[in-house]
Amino acid sequence: MRILLLSHSFNSLTQRLHVELRERGHDVVVELDIHADVTRESVALHRPDLVIAPFLKRAIPDDVWRSVRCLVVHPGPPGDRGPAALDWAVLKGVAEWGVTVLQADGEFDAGPVWASRSFPMRRAAKSSIYRNEVTSCAVAAVLEAIDAIEAGGVTPQPMDAGDPRIRVRGPCLQADRTIDWQHDTTATVLRKIESADGVPGLVDSLFFQDVRLFDAHDAHGISGVPGTVIAQCEGALARATVDGAVWIGHVRRLAPRDLKLPAAKVFAAEAGHLPHRPGCGYVPIRYREHGEVGELAFSFYNGAMATGDCEALLKAYRAALARPTRVLFLTGGRDYWSNGIHLAEIEAADSAADESWRNINAIDDLARAIIETTDRLVISVIRGNAGAGGVFLSLAADEVWAGDQIILNPHYKDMGNLYGSEYWTYLLPRRAGAANATRITQCRLPMGVTEAHRLGIIDRVLSGAELETANLVKRGAAMAADEGLVARLADKQRRRDADEAEKPLQAYRDEELRRMRLNFYGFDPSYHVARFNFIHKVQKSRTPLTIANHRSRARLTSPLA
Structure with a gap:
């Protein structure tokens, strides 16, 4: 049809x-x-x-x-x-x-x-x-x-x-979900914020400033005077309710052009006086061990990975490598695996170009650490959608497993012809081939798991209960116990040595970052314009021709074309 x-x-x-x-x-x-x-x-x-x-x-x-x-x-x-x-x-x-x-x-x-x-x-x-x-x-x-x-x-x-x-029923208005901090329970506060998460956000105030609240979580084992902000953790702020507290992960001030950012960064001065309460319900990065199987789980809001997020995940990854496991799962969140660098934090920085540079180098450091791991199997488990650098970050692992409901956007060009890094020029061609690598990064279209599996971007498609941690661990344990694992790891080391001898990883990175530097600091402002429009949700004035083939065909058949 x-x-x-x-x-x-x-x-x-x-x-x-x-x-x-x-x-x-x-x-x-x-x-x-x-x-x-x-x-x-x-x-x-x-x-x-x-x-x-x-x-x-x-x-x-x-x-x-x-x-x-x-x-x-x-x-x-x-x-x-x-x-x-x-x-x-x-x-x-x-x-x-x-x-x-x-x-x-x-x-x-x-x-x-x-x-x-x-x-x-x-x-x-x-x-x-x-x-x-x-x-x-x-x-x-x-x-x-x-x-x-x-x-x-x-x-x-x-x-x-x-x-x-x-x-x-009519629109759900602010008056329908206004929080009464003196009477609302934690469950009620969470429902109100969650009902507005994404768009439009729930209007409230923090430190006597009007904001929209997003990214709410139950704060376990924390309490205080209802309505007061009582703790911080990993960029989130804990606010007391009548029977506990909730973490507020992100906020946006109501002023025009203000951005949605981690709450503790927006209110950095106030947060500096609050106690740090890790492990109380707001845990963007978590490591768990199941015998010879390690699981490094991470879930960043909207899949965006800021410079600090990349650095923290790299630190956790290196700590996981110090553990005596033979298989290591990298499991992203239910909503997103990763969408690459954090465009909102870049937009909010004093120098967007400088922060872009720091962010891309931080995610490159993480990708390189994964690529260079040769003493165990590393498996990316994509349970939520992934885009841009997040897709290529997953390819740094030995295998990529993905849920059958996800969508991948393995391209950067819609962000103002951004070239991209994360060692994609090394990782993508060796999986999909040079011709397919060019097509994938140029066509700017979303990809489902069926196509991704055909191209070799995904190694195993999982559905339903197969994505649950217990079932992943069973598969991982079987791989760890496989007699062929030693030979497989030895072959992995040989291939890494051969690839490094042919062309060092640093050479791929230098070439990619040379192009990225032009995106960030060069004469063409396309990346900065596209980032601004994306972050501030500037409505498009036309449908991109990449998805509007009917308009592309019309241009080709026009006598003026």
């Missing part, structure tokens, strides 16, 4: 649908919902059999949905209507939620239903549930709807006006 994905942004769900539909042989293009006339033009250019709207903030024009079947993905169960479905579900602490694929008919979220899926809710941030449960269910429901449409003879089910499942 010819399918047009119409979306407010090329977000995680839209990317996942783009990957899954293309993998099934559909002709898929994307148009960002910039203006109704742009949508009309895209329909005229692509002539789609189907329009799918995974993420919209306004209605599809009447003349569009009347001329071509349009399916809307709503992050709520059948009958739920309103623009803040998931916000309300998290805020109210519902036990079960769902996703509905319905046909656009002129009334928001009220069209006939083609497919739906439900899932048990877990206690987590709205953004995490959207990225995981909502996305997986949405993909399944969209594929079911497409199968029904292709099969023919199936009609969507209308929702009668008297259906008891119908519930219409």
